[in-house]
Amino acid sequence: MGRTPCCAKEGLNRGAWTAHEDKILTDYIKAHGEGRWRNLPKRAGLKRCGKSCRLRWLNYLRPDIKRGNISVDEEELIIRLHKLLGNRWSLIAGRLPGRTDNEIKNYWNTNLGKKVQDLKSPASAGKKELKKNETRPQSTAISKGQLQRFESKVVRTKAIRCSKVFINPQLPPLKTEPNPEQNNRETAGPFNRTLASHTTTDGLSSLAGNDDNPSDFLLDFSVEEFCLSDLLNSDFCDVGYSNKNSNDLSPSSEHPGVFSDEMLQNWTTGDRLQPNVCSNLHSFCPFLDYGGDWL
DNA sequence: AACGTCTTCAACCGCTATCCA
DNA sequence: CTGGATAGCGGTTGAAGACGT
Numbered sequence: 001m002g003r004t005p006c007c008a009k010e011g012l013n014r015g016a017w018t019a020h021e022d023k024i025l026t027d028y029i030k031a032h033g034e035g036r037w038r039n040l041p042k043r044a045g046l047k048r049c050g051k052s053c054r055l056r057w058l059n060y061l062r063p064d065i066k067r068g069n070i071s072v073d074e075e076e077l078i079i080r081l082h083k084l085l086g087n088r089w090s091l092i093a094g095r096l097p098g099r100t101d102n103e104i105k106n107y108w109n110t111n112l113g114k115k116v117q118d119l120k121s122p123a124s125a126g127k128k129e130l131k132k133n134e135t136r137p138q139s140t141a142i143s144k145g146q147l148q149r150f151e152s153k154v155v156r157t158k159a160i161r162c163s164k165v166f167i168n169p170q171l172p173p174l175k176t177e178p179n180p181e182q183n184n185r186e187t188a189g190p191f192n193r194t195l196a197s198h199t200t201t202d203g204l205s206s207l208a209g210n211d212d213n214p215s216d217f218l219l220d221f222s223v224e225e226f227c228l229s230d231l232l233n234s235d236f237c238d239v240g241y242s243n244k245n246s247n248d249l250s251p252s253s254e255h256p257g258v259f260s261d262e263m264l265q266n267w268t269t270g271d272r273l274q275p276n277v278c279s280n281l282h283s284f285c286p287f288l289d290y291g292g293d294w295l
Numbered sequence: 296a297a298c299g300t301c302t303t304c305a306a307c308c309g310c311t312a313t314c315c316a
Numbered sequence: 317c318t319g320g321a322t323a324g325c326g327g328t329t330g331a332a333g334a335c336g337t
Contacts, residue, residue, distance in 0.1 A: 016305070016331080038322065054323080055306065090325060105326070106304050 013047045017056055021046060025053055026061050059102045066098025070107055078104055079112055 013021070028044035034057065036043075037050035046053060059065075070078075074096055081092040089101035089108075096104065 014307085036322085049307095050322090051308090051324095052306070058324095059305075087326065101325075102305075109327095110303055 011047060012041075012049055017048075017060075021048065022056070022061055025057060029057060029061075055102075059100045064098055065100065067103075070099075074099070075107075075112065078108065082108065082112070 017025075024044055024046055025040075025048075028040065028046075032043075037054040040046070040050055040053050041048045044053075048056075077096065078092060081095060085091050087105075089105040093099050093101040093104050
């Protein structure tokens with residue numbers, strides 16, 4: 001590939017892994033656990049670079065890997081998370097049980113990215129895409145409107161690393177007016193339950209003073225467990241923030257907050273959705289409604 | 296059947312973050 | 317604080333199979 005190798009690879013195997021190599025690696029990790037990748041090949045008797053072993057294990061051999069057939073729900077979630085996080089595939093993968101960052105990245109590059117692009121300029125989509133959709137019926141599940149919303153609001157999380165967090169305590173209250181439909185869905189799944197019962201008006205209180213881990217923000221579910229579309233349709237929150245002054249990131253500006261990567265990660269890598277943090281859904285509104293460079 | 300083009304995805308790369316002595 | 321080792325990330329590549337002519 002025209003680049004200098006990251007480490008000495010004389011006598012090392014390259015390219016596709018053989019079943020034998022897979023077995024050696026699997027057996028070794030089962031016996032000794034993950035980690036120490038650099039030394040692993042030598043100890044396991046593999047002619048591979050440690051990095052390659054790690055990748056093979058994480059992306060292919062791990063027992064909890066779910067392969068192929070990305071469902072419509074998963075697809076929608078990927079798009080939504082991509083809109084929120086940008087190309088932070090590992091964070092996105094963290095919310096899709098059994099999926100790897102590599103798989104999601106590939107899926108995005110080969111399917112969703114194109115789809116978003118095509119929907120942006122429908123004229124260029126052409127017959128080719130039509131044909132393709134015929135053979136991949138699940139790909140048609142997302143409406144054009146959805147995709148347009150997704151496309152325009154990717155948060156550029158990698159541009160600048162923040163070490164400070166500013167949160168405006170004067171967050172507008174979330175509307176909590178009675179909603180029959182919501183009430184009906186209250187028992188549908190954990191996410192709806194928590195949303196319904198924890199819509200506080202204080203964006204900070206739940207961050208500061210609760211035993212539950214506020215970092216476990218986003219979603220913890222298996223997509224088979226309940227109807228993901230409830231979450232996806234929720235848009236996380238739809239409070240009417242305006243973002244007229246995109247350069248003013250001070251706490252007193254219209255942006256309620258600028259978030260560090262750490263916070264972002266915490267929000268998206270937790271193992272469990274904690275009830276108290278649902279009120280912090282407020283905090284995401286600027287992301288979702290913010291089309292420009294927010295940093 | 297043969298050939299060329301396209302698509303997919305596993306594997307590779309360099310870079311950065313984190314850990315630890 | 318510094319620097320080496322290690323882990324992890326996202327971008328890119330290319331082999332292989334699918335598809336079209």
